Amino acid sequence: MKELSREQLLDIAKSPKAAVRCSECSSLSCPGWISKPGYFDLSKLRIVGTLRIEGAQESWDEYHPDGTNFWSEDAPISIQHHPYNRSDILECGCCKKKFLHYTEYGGYYLDERIRELSAHFIV
Numbered sequence: 781m782k783e784l785s786r787e788q789l790l791d792i793a794k795s796p797k798a799a800v801r802c803s804e805c806s807s808l809s810c811p812g813w814i815s816k817p818g819y820f821d822l823s824k825l826r827i828v829g830t831l832r833i834e835g836a837q838e839s840w841d842e843y844h845p846d847g848t849n850f851w852s853e854d855a856p857i858s859i860q861h862h863p864y865n866r867s868d869i870l871e872c873g874c875c876k877k878k879f880l881h882y883t884e885y886g887g888y889y890l891d892e893r894i895r896e897l898s899a900h901f902i903v
């Protein structure tokens with residue numbers, strides 16, 4: 781999978797998307813992280829690349845200099861920090877909208893999380 785730099789991520793986030801309301805992904809409303817709704821089929825999105833760096837040390841630190849928290853809709857997207865450092869970038873095949881996606885592994889559960897990729901929040 782293609783490892784993306786911050787610059788590449790910015791380019792992807794700024795790349796044009798269709799302005800129309802998309803029938804494939806408009807059911808996903810996730811300016812901040814959400815657990816992927818059960819009705820949404822992730823295979824509608826295709827993987828563009830990943831922010832995971834092969835062999836990099838795991839880091840669970842989050843980045844919230846302005847008092848945001850993990851779930852904040854305005855939380856910064858810092859690619860060195862959790863959970864962005866383990867996220868893949870997905871694209872809607874229909875409207876080209878981009879999403880961040882990672883899997884949270886709990887003790888007895890697995891939670892797929894998704895957030896819209898907005899260039900505005902990339903730091």
Ligand SMILES: [Zn+2]
Pocket residue numbers: 802803804805806872873874875876877
């Ligand atoms: Zn779409």
